[in-house]
Amino acid sequence: MSKFSDGMRTLTGGRGLSQYSMIIALVAIILVFEIWTGGYTLDPTNVINMVQQYSYILILAIGMVMLIIAGHIDLSVGSVAAFVGIVVAQSMAVWHLPAGLAMLLGLVVGALVGAWQGFWVAYVRVPAFIVTLAGQLIFRGANQVVGNSTAVPTPDSYNWIGNGFLPDFGPDFGYSNPTLILGLVVIAALIWKEVHDRRKRVRMGASPQPVWVSVVRLVLLCGITIFATFLFATGRVGTSFPIVGIIAGVLILVYSFVTSSTVFGRHIYAVGGNASAAVLSGVKSRGVNFLLMMNMSILAAVAGMVFVGNAQASGPFDGTGWELDAIAAVFVGGAAIFGGVGTVAGSIIGAFVMAFLANGLSLLGLDASWVSIIRGLVLLAAVAFDVYNKTQGRPSIIGLLLGGFRRKKPNITEEAIQAQPQGLEKPSGDQVDKVPLS
Amino acid sequence: MSRERRGTARDLPDPSAGYTLRDMVSGFGGRLRDGELGSLPVVVGLVVIAVLFQALNPRFLAPGNLVNLTLQAAPLGVIALGVVVVLLVAQIDLSVGSVSGLASAVVGVAAMRLQWPLLVGIAAAIAAGAAIGAFYGFLLTRFGVPSFLITLAGLLGFLGVQLVLLGPSGSINIPFSNPLVQFANTWFLPPWAAYVIAGVAAMGVLGAGLARRRRRLRAQLPAEHPSVSIVKAVLLLGVLCLAVWYLSLDRGTAVMPVLFLLLVVAISYLLRRTRWGRSVFAVGGNPDAARRAGLPVTRTLVTAFMICSAFAALGGVLQAARLGSATTLTGSADTNLNAIAAAIIGGTSLFGGRGGAWSAVLGVLVISAISSGLTLLNLDSSVRYMVTGAVLLLAVIVDSLSRRSRASRGRA
Amino acid sequence: MANAPILEMRGITKRFPGVVALSDVSMTVTRGEIHAICGENGAGKSTLMKVLSGVYPYGTYEGEIIYEGEEVRFSDTKQSESAGIAIIHQELALIPQLSITENLFLGNEISRFGTIDWVASQKRARELLDLVGLHEDPDALIRTLGVGKQQLVEIAKALHKDVKLLILDEPTAALNEAESQHLLDLLTGFKASGMTAILISHKLNEVQRVADSITIIRDGKTVETLDVTAGGVDEDRIIRGMVGRSLESRFPQRTPRIGETFFEVRNWTVQHPVDPDRLVCKDESFYVRRGEIVGFAGLMGAGRTELAMSVFGRSYGTYLGGEIIKDGRPIQITNVHEAIENGMGYVSEDRKTLGLNLLDTVKRATVSARLEKISRAGVVDELKEYQIAEEYRQALRIKANSVDEGVSKLSGGNQQKVVLAKWMFTDPELLILDEPTRGIDVGAKYEIYNIINQLAAQGKGIVLISSELPELLGMSDRIYTIFEGQITNVLPAEQADPESLMVSMTSTRRTRQAA
CATH class of the missing domain: 3.40.50.300 (P-loop containing nucleotide triphosphate hydrolases)
Structure with a gap:
């Protein structure tokens, strides 16, 4: 029993059921819509469409989860994406920039916007939500100024980043060859990683996981990959795996690595987990905050450019409500509202939940009003779930219920000192002199 | 308008010395030197805005435009007034726009589709607002979910409810004959009534000042010299009469802005003169200390959110009345930010505990003046968005910086 | 013992999980005296006062409290307050943005017909400020006052509530000489008008000067009660009581x-x-x-x-x-x-708020102050991280199932060892x-x-x-x-x-x- 639950824990990445629950949510949502739409949700055409249409949620969720881990938020991502999109579109329409250069310009504009917002958040310490709330309006306006409030079409040479596919080649088996190859590469990578991880744990001298855990995990992941590969490989003629999927995939890999394995990644968690302790450990928290804000806007720029490519035009209302999709994705993905907790991988699952939700609702022909209500409820539910999780069996339940409505600032309070003597190992008679109260 | 706080000398005041005009002036100068600018920058900003737009378009300060401006400002002002209360308890409500839109839809549906009596419809809208606020307050105090997240979800959710209520057509027209629309567009005070109100307000200030002086003297406290009250009253009378006269060159003083000012006076009274008002400031200033002092922190937070949402609802009703319709666009886009920006520009701190009801008036004047000026210049909504965003950011930056400078001078 | 006692605490025992903070503490406070409580940091003085004022409600401690001749069972501070016991903590309960007057009557406003009567409040405020000798404009904001004056406002606030027993927890810790002097004079003055006060202070010269009797607490137990008025009690005598344990x-x-x-x-x-x-x-x-x-x-x-x-x-x-x-x-x-x-390395006083990110695992916490040492080009070498953490876990005998265990699950001593490991790792x-x-x-x-x-x-x-x-x-x-x-x-x-x-x-x- 305990062995089994240990296995479960390792299977779910050491986080127990909470990481599990969002996968369950994702599967449930897919199944519900699959039944509801009469099997159309997992139709290859729809899946390809969905990846192209909603990849922006994936890209934004990556940046958003990093910000939320560090205890900030960005409400301006939709407007920033729209602003960058229109700048890119106009640069090609008016200055006739080549597509590549236009994309570079877009990234630079995103970085500048991020630096502007990051400066206020990190160095003047204006709360991020209000800086970006203002940014939401400023860059929405800037979008309409640059684009004269009209849609600006983009050339085909550019659009491939949004609606392009991996080029087909080789003999025709009835499947898209590059997609099959990609699928094989992914499966190979998964197996290699599992073996590598096992070896590493053995070298660490840690108890190696039971073999069945590895096998189950590999079978599951490879199964999903094979299923996805066939979905993408059996689409309409001329389609294969979308370019946006590649872009999102690369970003996910890179940022997963950054957050989990680099010094910078550790600093993000440190700042979000306990800012005072982080500073006292030599973390330059202002620099971290600045870079995170800037990074978010660059990713918003990428999301905006991809979206424009798929729509083949940049419009004045692009990106409205994107921030909510991204934030909801992050919270669905298991990040904590007060920072310090969250993973890129979890947020990606959350982003898939949001994408399938949006896709399914639109397939059902539900009108915008209900979609809006449901999205609001999902955000609230995700946040409530986090709070509920936090109150499970932790001492903070009392603080929450008795009105601890605000995060305790890390200053030396009596309560904090009082909280210390719990759980000493050996309660013995002669302990009076370490009562931490004066 | 607020009680003079720091005008008197720091040492033990000599009860006979009292508080004279000179003290008022020197106290004002002293505050300036202390960096406690109060509402001065806003007033200066307003003047700058007026001069700038007047130079660009001479119709800006024309009576007709100013009458429009007062009508335009009132609904937003009501919403901003609610935001002030929530900011004072160091929380925020990002959903006031949606809630106002929802309320406009409720009134539209109730009065037009269901043919309910108008007042019942309005009451239903405001009650819906209060219920939403209570819900927010409950989530916040019971579970500790940060208010900006709850209200962000609310922003989306209630926008959806608004759209559902409006149905597929997306709008409900309220005919011009409807008293609600008439109230918001054609109800103007007759000039004599406007002057009488101005006179009553001035007399009120004078009377209250003198009465306070009498009671303070009886209590052997230093009191203002009568000249202070008289000068204040005369100044107020002059300003009000000038405004009434100038507006009367066009259609005159509208009823809706007067209603807004009455609400401001009422909230100001509640904040300054009741226990509830004290606990609002205390909770916003230092919730731990407030709890230690035995104040009802939870109740204060919940009521603050209820007031905010109820006022947002009322603002939405007025908005619908002014436009003669409830549409999907009522309360959309920049209403939210305009209201929050107005409250902060007017001098209410984002960080709680500092500010007052009158900041809604000043802030909404700035926001409406900018918006009206830009409209006159034929600049479209995009520029207005940018300017509003920039003004909001500016106000918050000033707020953050002044908080830090106060902290560094040991006054946080 | 001429006067009747106003307060008797008998056999108070207060336990925290794993620790006994107070063990069978008894003290008697005579009406109209200044009673000092002395003891080292952590001896249990503040805990005792929290038991008395209802911060720790009845039922969470053992023993009985007799106040004004009756046994009292306070379940919160409101009840002790209405009984006339006011405690002034080291952290003040004042709102910095509000004025003196507003703070004085916070939660206790003087009102007529539901409206706060500012004139009456001001008048009363002046009286109260005069009582504590604070010559400030009652309209001055709290944040413009120094700590010493804020302390006086707190005392004035207690006076407004008609206090019979005033408890001051380290009132002079943050005050300068003149301010402390003033405060002590004030206490002596209150004594003359019949108020009883309990004073907790580390400053023994002050205690010796104003106190009538002194209860010394050591290691959560009452050591003795000294009668100062009888003479023969000087600082050295108090110190001996406070530290008088043998060095084992x-x-x-x-x-x-x-x-x-x-x-x-x-x-x-x-x-x-x-x-x-x-x-x-x-x-x-x-x-x-x-x-x-x-x-x-x-x-x-x-x-x-x-x-x-x-x-x-x-x-x-x-x-x-x-x-x-x-x-x-x-x-x-x-x-x-x-x-x-x-x-340089600094192991902070408060490990939970300044020393550790409680969301970290043991291994992440161990290397967190010097990640450069185990990383190349900004990439953390997780193998080294693991080995180093494991090394410290064994060397310092940190009791954790593995270095992947969350630090929040460890006991205080083991958390402290993790903090030590973290700083030892910075070499x-x-x-x-x-x-x-x-x-x-x-x-x-x-x-x-x-x-x-x-x-x-x-x-x-x-x-x-x-x-x-x-x-x-x-x-x-x-x-x-x-x-x-x-x-x-x-x-x-x-x-x-x-x-x-x-x-x-x-x-x-x-x-x-x-x-």
């Missing part, structure tokens, strides 16, 4: 091998972060030699932590002046990162330990002492800040005493004893001048 062999043996001076702080002066009128370090100078354990003794609020944190990368207060000399060269350290680079030459054994049980304490000794044996300089005199005496080679932000004395450990240290910790008076 609770400290591992060590033969110090002390090298040359390598770290020196000269004329260090730091301003309080929000109150520019207060200096938390006044022209302090000290030095540390290699392989030496230097103790810093001082009572709570004396400025020990402030000194340590400001030296450690200026992480506290506003730096005004002073220099740090390392290996004979002055060095500039303006942030924590530079401090770590220059071989500091100078390690500042701020209350390293607070809230830790005896066994773990001994282990931590062992670790400290090993570090010293490796030639590191150790600064040990502690409130527990036996610990300082048992561990240190040399002891500095701090009082009100000033270094008052320095003694070699063999020449120091609790009494002489306590004297230098409670006044600028010096006993023996050391070399």
